[in-house]
Amino acid sequence: MRAVALVLALLPSACSPPAPRALDIRVSCAPEGHALRQRCAVTLTDRRTGRPVERAAVSLHADMPSMPLAHSVRPVTAAPGSPAGTYHGTLELEMTGRWVIAVRIAGPVHEQVTHAIDVEQR
Ligand SMILES: [Cu+2]
Numbered sequence: 001m002r003a004v005a006l007v008l009a010l011l012p013s014a015c016s017p018p019a020p021r022a023l024d025i026r027v028s029c030a031p032e033g034h035a036l037r038q039r040c041a042v043t044l045t046d047r048r049t050g051r052p053v054e055r056a057a058v059s060l061h062a063d064m065p066s067m068p069l070a071h072s073v074r075p076v077t078a079a080p081g082s083p084a085g086t087y088h089g090t091l092e093l094e095m096t097g098r099w100v101i102a103v104r105i106a107g108p109v110h111e112q113v114t115h116a117i118d119v120e121q122r
Contacts, residue, residue: 027115052085
């Protein structure tokens, strides 16, 4: 048991999707009325118990990897919705192209995943 915990602690903390530890984090975003207005849904599941994670602190941060420092989109707090363990937030992006959404969980555990979306004008 202790050996397992040690091995898990030694795993490198990746900055992108591969293997978040305690939580299974699913992210999906879809335009809401306008291409630049993206409503994102985050679903949190406790990997150990398989149960949805409620009362988590979830925030969404958007950036354009191709244009460092060019954008300062306001981070959004994702509000809990249904089903349990689902959180929703709407980001107002500034232009079409590839955006990376960082989903930060600040409690009950700390984790972050990133989710890339290609925003196209239709
Ligand atoms: Cu840009």
